[in-house]
Amino acid sequence: MYQKLKKSLLLPIALLLLALNASAQLTVTLTPSNVNCEGLRTGQITANVTGGVPPYQYKWSNGEYTQSISSLHGGYYHCYVVDANGSSVEKEITLTEPEELRIVQFDISAYANNYNTSCYNCNDGSITLQVVGGTPPYTYSWNDGSNLQNRTNLVARDYQVVVTDAFGCQVRELNMRVNKPESDDWGKSGSNSINSNNFIGSINPASLQFKAGNNLGFTLMPNADALFTGKIGIGTTTPTEKFEVVGGNAKFGGDATILGTLKLPAIASSTPTFLKLLSNGGVSTYSEYEFQELIYKTNTNCGNLNPDGSYDSPPNWGSLQFLSGYKNSLTTCGKVGINITLPGAEPTEALEVWGNSKIDGNSLVTGNCNIYGIIDATKYYKNGIEKEFSQWVSNNVFNSNNISFKTSYDPTNTLTIGSAMTADLHYSNAYIGFNAERNTSNNGFVSKTNGNGNGGSAIFGNSEGDLYFSCLPPTTANPGSTAQNTSDAQAAQSTVLELSKWGVLIKQPLTVSANTTINGTTVVNGNTLVNGVTHTNKVKVCATGWCDYVFEDDYKLTPLLEVEKYLQINKHLPNVPSATELVNNEVDLFEMQKIQMRKIEEMMLYIIELKKENTALKNLIISK
Numbered sequence: 001m002y003q004k005l006k007k008s009l010l011l012p013i014a015l016l017l018l019a020l021n022a023s024a025q026l027t028v029t030l031t032p033s034n035v036n037c038e039g040l041r042t043g044q045i046t047a048n049v050t051g052g053v054p055p056y057q058y059k060w061s062n063g064e065y066t067q068s069i070s071s072l073h074g075g076y077y078h079c080y081v082v083d084a085n086g087s088s089v090e091k092e093i094t095l096t097e098p099e100e101l102r103i104v105q106f107d108i109s110a111y112a113n114n115y116n117t118s119c120y121n122c123n124d125g126s127i128t129l130q131v132v133g134g135t136p137p138y139t140y141s142w143n144d145g146s147n148l149q150n151r152t153n154l155v156a157r158d159y160q161v162v163v164t165d166a167f168g169c170q171v172r173e174l175n176m177r178v179n180k181p182e183s184d185d186w187g188k189s190g191s192n193s194i195n196s197n198n199f200i201g202s203i204n205p206a207s208l209q210f211k212a213g214n215n216l217g218f219t220l221m222p223n224a225d226a227l228f229t230g231k232i233g234i235g236t237t238t239p240t241e242k243f244e245v246v247g248g249n250a251k252f253g254g255d256a257t258i259l260g261t262l263k264l265p266a267i268a269s270s271t272p273t274f275l276k277l278l279s280n281g282g283v284s285t286y287s288e289y290e291f292q293e294l295i296y297k298t299n300t301n302c303g304n305l306n307p308d309g310s311y312d313s314p315p316n317w318g319s320l321q322f323l324s325g326y327k328n329s330l331t332t333c334g335k336v337g338i339n340i341t342l343p344g345a346e347p348t349e350a351l352e353v354w355g356n357s358k359i360d361g362n363s364l365v366t367g368n369c370n371i372y373g374i375i376d377a378t379k380y381y382k383n384g385i386e387k388e389f390s391q392w393v394s395n396n397v398f399n400s401n402n403i404s405f406k407t408s409y410d411p412t413n414t415l416t417i418g419s420a421m422t423a424d425l426h427y428s429n430a431y432i433g434f435n436a437e438r439n440t441s442n443n444g445f446v447s448k449t450n451g452n453g454n455g456g457s458a459i460f461g462n463s464e465g466d467l468y469f470s471c472l473p474p475t476t477a478n479p480g481s482t483a484q485n486t487s488d489a490q491a492a493q494s495t496v497l498e499l500s501k502w503g504v505l506i507k508q509p510l511t512v513s514a515n516t517t518i519n520g521t522t523v524v525n526g527n528t529l530v531n532g533v534t535h536t537n538k539v540k541v542c543a544t545g546w547c548d549y550v551f552e553d554d555y556k557l558t559p560l561l562e563v564e565k566y567l568q569i570n571k572h573l574p575n576v577p578s579a580t581e582l583v584n585n586e587v588d589l590f591e592m593q594k595i596q597m598r599k600i601e602e603m604m605l606y607i608i609e610l611k612k613e614n615t616a617l618k619n620l621i622i623s624k
Contacts, residue, residue, distance in 0.1 A: 026052030026087045028079065035074045035097040036167035038133065039545070043072030043095040045079070052083030061092075062556030071554070073097065076574045078562045092565075101134030101171045103163060108178060109154075112476045114490050116178040117156055125154035125178040134165030156180030414448070420460055424488035426468055431460035436472055436486075445491055447472055447484040454484040458491060469497040541590050547598040550605070557605055573599060 026049070033044040046068040049056050060069050061078035069077075074097025082088045109126040111118045117125045128150045131138055140149050143160045151159070159176040201208050201220065208220040218228040233239030235246035337347030339354040416433040422443065425431075431438075436445040436456035447456035455474035461467045470491045475484050486494075498505040549555060558566075558574065572578050576595055577585075 037169035038100040044070040099133035120183040428460040466500040550601040
């Protein structure tokens with residue numbers, strides 16, 4: 001009876017124990033919250049345990065002993081759980097971390113006028129952004145209130161944008177400027193740009209009147225005739241006649257009809273002389289020959305010659321002598337200036353000409369020759385011997401704004417040497433132009449066209465010893481029919497190479513396809529492509545961030561056992577790109593250096609830990 005009762009009781013108990021054991025199976029799942037922004041510690045992992053017998057004990061690979069761990073960076077983590085009965089379970093997980101949110105490129109519109117808008121007040125500028133990294137979708141916040149990625153219909157101004165990804169990570173770009181050309185409208189200060197489409201006036205057939213003080217000065221008729229109501233004074237503010245020129249000569253390019261008396265100043269006499277022009281063009285007082293004789297053959301003593309080349313008595317009409325029929329030769333005891341237009345300026349040499357001079361024949365120079373203009377010659381004579389003009393150039397000094405050497409009938413085959421005193425050209429004082437001459441205002445370059453293109457180039461330097469090499473590319477519109485005008489500011493912006501005491505500055509992308517030796521510092525603002533091997537003694541990289549956070553107190557080292565397990569599975573160190581990634585993607589040397597330094601610093605911490613454990617073991621052995 002007892003045995004039967006014993007068997008009947010043991011069976012339910014055994015079944016109950018089996019049920020309890022089955023329900024106590026210990027399991028763990030890891031719930032991650034990945035890192036939102038590259039480089040931040042926003043990751044979190046929670047261990048969810050079921051089964052077993054509470055309470056549970058947790059041990060993480062980063063040294064934590066809580067159910068949840070936070071403030072984590074991206075990488076590998078391992079969790080080991082033990083319940084009250086000593087049963088254990090383990091789980092591993094890898095937190096992901098997005099790439100750095102970056103604006104890798106922004107493109108600003110460019111027009112043929114070398115500005116970012118087509119005209120002064122136009123709103124046709126544009127900016128295109130290229131954003132990578134982070135976690136899409138991105139939002140955009142511009143300083144003018146827009147939230148678009150790519151901008152159009154922009155006016156000239158400075159633009160900044162803040163890009164935010166789905167997790168709130170942000171990147172800023174503060175240096176985007178849309179530039180505009182100068183205004184071509186008329187204002188109180190005039191206009192900066194005048195072209196064939198600009199005019200003052202009307203397009204209807206009415207006349208245009210100009211008044212001052214409500215008094216009519218002149219009327220411009222629809223047929224382009226100009227009718228002057230008052231007196232016309234040139235060189236005077238108080239004309240006494242209908243047309244009066246003071247302090248200069250009057251030149252008529254055609255016939256001049258004078259209905260009245262022509263008054264001339266005194267000619268070698270203190271008494272005014274009045275000449276009346278007859279209807280047939282003659283002079284009533286003197287014949288043409290007598291008039292020439294009176295003007296040209298009157299001799300006046302020049303006085304004594306001063307050490308500086310001047311005379312006691314200022315030269316006047318009486319000091320001029322036209323010899324050999326009074327038309328073929330000129331003799332003067334003073335200095336002769338032709339086309340000296342600067343107020344108050346006087347000739348400094350025996351003959352000084354401002355402007356171009358044309359000599360149909362030989363020219364004899366017995367002293368220094370200062371030329372302000374263009375020299376176009378092939379030969380010269382010295383001591384009666386004909387010589388090449390290029391030999392004379394190498395042995396003489398020019399004082400000139402533009403000295404041009406033309407090598408053929410092609411107008412673009414021109415070498416120009418001249419001065420360029422302007423702040424816009426890096427305060428340069430001289431230049432060499434290749435199909436590039438200074439314009440008449442000395443504030444820019446003119447490049448002629450040969451029917452195919454109108455580009456040019458220039459080398460200019462300053463008193464600091466700096467040299468600048470500038471390329472003036474041909475215009476996109478009508479390069480074969482019109483000359484190109486390039487301002488000094490545009491020429492400075494087109495500088496591709498700078499040589500100075502500080503080194504060489506290359507301002508455009510550089511491609512090196514042959515052996516090149518550089519002794520010194522080289523600054524390249526742009527991409528550099530080297531098709532070959534680069535040998536250098538030193539490379540400096542502008543660093544952005546470093547891995548000193550490894551030595552922070554809260555930095556958690558992954559246990560070596562976990563590192564070993566990761567290596568067995570992945571065949572490379574944690575947070576280090578795999579061989580496949582390196583083959584498929586370009587290698588950022590600075591980022592790779594940061595990764596290597598992080599591993600080196602972690603290795604140093606491992607060594608320090610091992611040293612401490614080794615010392616503790618030694619002390620334990622010695623104590624026993």
